[in-house]
Amino acid sequence: MEKVDVKIKATKETSYPILIDEGLLDEAYDYIKNCTDANKFLVVTNTKVYSLYGEKLKNDDAEFIVLPDGEEYKNRDILNKIIDKALEIKLERKDAIIALGGGVIGDMAGFAASTYQRGIDFIQIPTTLLAQVDSSVGGKVAVNHKLGKNVIGSFYQPKLVLADTNTLNTLDDRQFKTGLAEVLKYAFIEKSCNAGEDYHLFEFLKENKDKIYNKNHPVLQELIKICCLLKSSVVNQDEKEKGLRAILNFGHTYAHAIENITDYKLYTHGEAVSIGMKFIFDLAAELNLITPNYYNDAIKLLSDYNLTTQLSINIDIESFYNAMLSDKKVKNKAINFVMPVKEKEVSIMNNIDKKLILKGI
Secondary structure, eight states: OEEEEEEOSSSTTOEEEEEEETTGGGGHHHHHTTTOOOSOEEEEEEHHHHHHHGGGGOOTTEEEEEEOOSGGGOSHHHHHHHHHHHHHTTOOTTOEEEEEESHHHHHHHHHHHHHGGGOOEEEEEEOSHHIIIIITSSOEEEEEETTEEEEEEEEOOOSEEEEEGGGGGGOOHHHHHHHHHHHHHHHHHGGGGOOSSOOOHHHHHHHSHHHHHTTOHHHHHHHHHHHHHHHHHHHHHOTTOSSGGGGGGTTHHHHHHHHHHTTTTSSOHHHHHHHHHHHHHHHHHHTTOSOHHHHHHHHHHHHHTTOOOSOSSOOOHHHHHHHHHTSTTOBTTBOOEEEEEETTEEEEEOOOOHHHHHHTO
């Protein structure tokens, strides 16, 4: 088993483990009851995940709410259903909510936990690669609004993250690649994470592509651990995105606009992120921020993992730009971009000419 400890510097009492191994779902409540005094649990999941793994979390002390599957359901109406269920089963302040699923379920269940009874315990059991390497770690919880992604939310840390790598066996190729987009993101920002150690993720990805695609569990376990170490290093230094944490949005300014204008139905989050990262590298090359060699290496890595890098539809440029202006990273009406500036290093920039921003679109 691999273990990564998240320890928030700003709030020393906030720390929790991320456990990564095969078969953790079979002993989930043993780990859960070591980190919370809850007597009752509300398990939040969706129809697809429930059919695959719901039985493993059935317990005399647990009630389930099974939600529809998809990013388009990450909204206030569905959030209210979680709250309604918590009230219906008389969940108390000492009790806990468990998120069993991918990033959508984790974000909504966490946001519900952060608001119900002014905050109750929350456990993340991510079942997708994207959730295991990214969204389950760091306490960002939210729902979407028609005008922007994740604009309604808070920072609320879980008590525990259980990443059972066996759940990755049931991911189809599209969903697996969705998670790989976030993995590659960490390779592009690694040096800026100030982790105190070089994990050589870029090189790891180049050397282990076949093993990763074949879902070799020791390799996946190491991959997930590295991503969690990098993210936890950033979160430990900047829990609520006052500065450093913004680098985790590499590629996401474009990605969120892509998702927004397509109503979260055409592209997965990871597909939007990989397209966004390609746009960002093109923009950085146009601005001469990176060397041609690094640009080529980065684009080759995206290509080697067969990630989506181009829009498949024609879009209205002004609508796209307005969607970017609605992003939560906009400050003083300027769009902030996390830009590559050196190999594996990024910097936050704004006031980039609109024509350049939209050139690749």
